[in-house]
Amino acid sequence: EPLSVEEKNGEIEIIWKEEPPHKSIFPVSWLLNHAYDPSPQQPEEQKILWDRAWLDAHPPKKYDIHSCPEDVWMSQLFTLGFTVLKNINPDNLDDFISSIGPIHATEYGRFGELKAMPNSTDIGQSLTGHALALHTDRCHVHEPRLVQVLYCVDNNASGGESLLVDGFRIATDFHQNHQDYFQILAKTPLQFQDFDPMRGYFFSRKTPILELDWEGKVAGIYFSRKTCNWNIPFDELEAFYEAYSAFCRYLKDPIYEYRFRLEPGDCLLAQNFRIIHGRTAYDPLSGHRHLRWATIAWDYINARQNFEMLKHLYLMEN
Template sequence: MGIVAVGHDRDWLEVRFEDGTTQRYLGTWLRDNITTGRHRDAGQRTFDINSLPEMTIAGASLHADTVTVTFGPEGLDATFDAAWFCLHRPTSGTGRGVTPRPTLWGDEQQGSLEFADHPTLVCDPARLHDWLTGIRDLGFGLLENLPATPGSILEAVDLFGYVRETNYGRIFEVRDEPEPANLAFTRLEIGMHTDNPYRDPVPGLQILHCLVNESDGGDSRLADGFAVAERIRSDHPEAFQLLTTHPVWFRYLDGGSADLQAYKPLIQLDSRGQVTCVRYNSRSAQAFDMPADVMAGYYRAYRILGDLLHDPGARIEFRLEAGQLMAFDNQRVLHGRTAYTAGARHLQGCYVDKDSLHSRIRVLEAAR
């Protein structure tokens, strides 16, 4: 869209576009973002704002669709074109470069479960993009036709990211063990939870790949923690307030080898009030540490959260067969499993940082 007029005072540039709208741009912000202030190849800014004097707008003129601004006291001229002004119209703070709002779900999602074909994703960028955006928007994705062999989980990770190695190793095993260090390594039912709330940052994505499933039971469950958080926000505002403001202490202590701790609210919000992380893991939560007059209300809120996360109406349930895999957002989607009584069941798991998922989606979109 073209520009029809510009005006300025000491601090502000006013731009009138051909659609009749006008927009004001702060002079300091314009000076901070001159195109020659970035390295030609690296694209990174070459100065810090504190290295510049307090600046003013000494002049502004329009030539075709290009605006030349003169900054005082430097006497520096810089040009900006109409497309740049349109691209950088100040927003109401909704943010640029951030991921889309999540698509919230409950048990109705059960009817839409689909396993993507791994060999197809390897060679088809469009299908890979669809699968990755599903993980981004829904918080989980399912994959099949991976080799049911140890380590082949890494072939799925290679589609979009890098393993986040922890003290559990690059890959961890989930199967029943004679002397389990974790309830996951038994045949017991595992309640809905997020993994590793005692880490900071908590692992972004979790991948679980089934190598063997000859068990009777052992079905996987997922629930959308963001959907549950929004339900609490609307139906139980007092509980929401408590769960978002009072941190809980999580800890994992393993002999002399690890003492991992984090002190975070169970529902975490960003500066705009959007839910960014849900932590729920009764196994690693420590004694709550909060004011005595808050404790009773907090426990009511905690029970509401637990009830909703375990509500069958909030979850999907499916069976992972050998060669199948689920990837889910461990900062959003809770997982659990039904008990199993007989037969071998062996999964391999790993964690992956979420930023590489978002990066891969953007790269695939740019290459279209």
């Protein structure tokens, strides 16, 4: 029970009715920021849903890791779903990624390699240099939302351009023009599987292509022809195939595509739950193409951003 309450110099001073009397001092700003009714406004994640025309008018930059502040390139990662950094020394790659958030280890370890390897059954490591169709990674594993990190070690072969599309932009346009198909892809779970005889794993996961949040908005996209197994009842198959084919036509439409080349020392960070990525074919006889990849749980990056935006609510000056 308060014995007295006084406001002075931007603070509330309370003397409590206790023996001996106890005094509490609260900055008014702190009390307002922590009020529960109305609750303080939480920052909303800002997104720009882009297509090729938007990127042509607002060309993305490759940010120099040595001169660009972290908040600048991090802002692009949040708004566009991807960013490209340059001039990262391969010896510093681990330290750089770890400075953003803990590296999310997979069955490949903390890092994986994408380069031509003899007898590989993975098309990404094939000696043929075939194109990689647009996809999201690791649909077959129950994992947190991830940021894909692709670091260019070497790339002097002809071809091999990186391809990105904004899955959230495509989903928005798809919903606007094909609401029935959208609902089918959001409600029909598919079986994503990966059999790994080398490491002794058989991964299996069921999830729809379009994941919706509690507000009905698209929160994630799971698209991988490589690992997808259509375990769908026969009477639902025709309608699903129509919806799936329509969605693929959007993915293949060049109006959504961003195409660029990664050079040695470049590092692409992309939201794996939003950005659908691929690669054009390259000629392995013309040179080498070697990428190193890792993943970071998006929660850590989001938490770092939240810390910078909200720390004034929790850090009080002495």
